[in-house]
Amino acid sequence: MERTSTVSMQDVAREAGVSPQTVSRVANGSDAVRPETRRRVEAAMTKLGYRPNYAARALKHGRFKDIGVVMFNIASFGNSRILKGIAMAANASGYAITIHMMGKDRERTLTAAVERMKQLPVDGVIVVMEEHLPDFNDFAPPRDLPVVIISEDPSDTCATVDADQHGCSTAIVDYLLSKGHRTVYHIAGPSTSRAAQSRAQGWRDALEQLGLRIPPTYVGDWDADSGYQAGLALAHDPECTAIYAANDQMAYGAILGLRAGGRRVPEDVSVVGVDDSLVGMVPRLDLTTMRMKFDEIGLEAFSMLKRQCEGGRVPVGVKTVIPTELVERGSVRDLAD
Incomplete structure (x- = not known):
């Protein structure tokens, strides 16, 4: 019954x-x-x-035990792993999460996204800022709604956390140069991506600091096909002995393009990617990469927000940096060998 x-x-x-x-x-x-x-x-x-009764709980304790997460793209590897980290931390602390996807209309601002979340029963908001938003420098969170931003750039008004996108590029360039290469070519991500911009700037800065030749940049779209086309083109450049691709999908595509163009990896060209996203997807994976710890970024973002939701304080004006990790496999050759 x-x-x-x-x-x-x-x-x-x-x-x-x-x-x-x-x-x-x-x-x-x-x-x-x-x-x-x-x-x-x-x-x-x-x-x-x-x-x-969550409404009654909020009246009694002053909290809904729910946080909002604002995202541009839930399907990309990095964002999905960040969300996984947030969800794991939230679940362990008895919180739920509410997701809001950033639209493509004229209200594509931090202020609009946070105001949308403010209308929902959430205690605070995490913004995964994949793209640059026009009001980032001027944004101030509501007094009654804590905000944490996952961003390459620190905010003067909100806690921020991310990997060191710029630093991971300089480390990759230094690593390839230490193997005897005279310069490093770059396959960049899309120009709309803040991570892609920072990785490209780190690559350029590392070469400029040493006074080395800066080759033309090949711009991809994060997918393996764009890396393949770049690799196919670079196969015909005899000066190209080292490639740094802004993510592993493009790096893997570049390897296939180089081989299709008659160049061997790593005997003729060394290739390094970023993110370590192909583990478990590509058998006998041999790609050297800089691992991004996206899960830890999500965990730290939730920890910072929870602290504020429960009356604590977190620093603003500085970014909490989650370190990256070089994973050496077999796609890089030491020219001294």
Whole structure:
């Protein structure tokens, strides 16, 4: 027979053989409940179809235990892994997440995105700022809604966190030069991407600092096909002995393009990518890459936001940097060997 009445906290308490206060602690994610008691209460909640009243919880505790996440693209490797990190941290802390996809209309601003989230029952907002937004430098978060931005650039008003996109490029260039290469060619990501811009600038700065020749940039779209076309073109440039591609998909495509054009990897041309996204997808993966720890970026962003939601403070004006890691495989040759 279908249940028509609302299941109360008292109903769950009777079913589980505990007090309503214990049920309340379980519903609110308190740690002050023994594991076996928690399991019994949760089983009773499931059996009776009990749903916690989140609006009442917010009135009582001043929080919804929900955070908003603003994204441009949920499908890209980096963004999906950042979201995974946020979701894992949120789940471990008893928070839910609400996702808002940034539109392509004229209101494509930080202010508009955060105002949209402010209308929803969230305690704070994480913005994964994949592209540059026109009001980034002028944006100030609402006084009653903490905001953390995942961004290459630090904000004067919000906590920011990201990998060192610029630094990872200089490290890759230094690594390839240490192998005896006279310069490094670059396959960049799309010009709309802040990460692609920072990686390209790091590549250029590293070569300029050493007074080395800066080859023409090949601009791709993050996909392997664009890397393939760049590799095919570079196969006919005898000066090209080292390529740094702005992500692993383009790097892998470049390797196939080079080979199609008659060049061997790594015997003739060394190739390095960024992100380490092809593990488990490409058998016998032999691509040297700079691993981006996207999960950790998401975990840190949630930690910074949670701290603010619960009354704490986080520094602004500086970016928290999640370090990258060079993963050496077999796509780079030491010319001294």
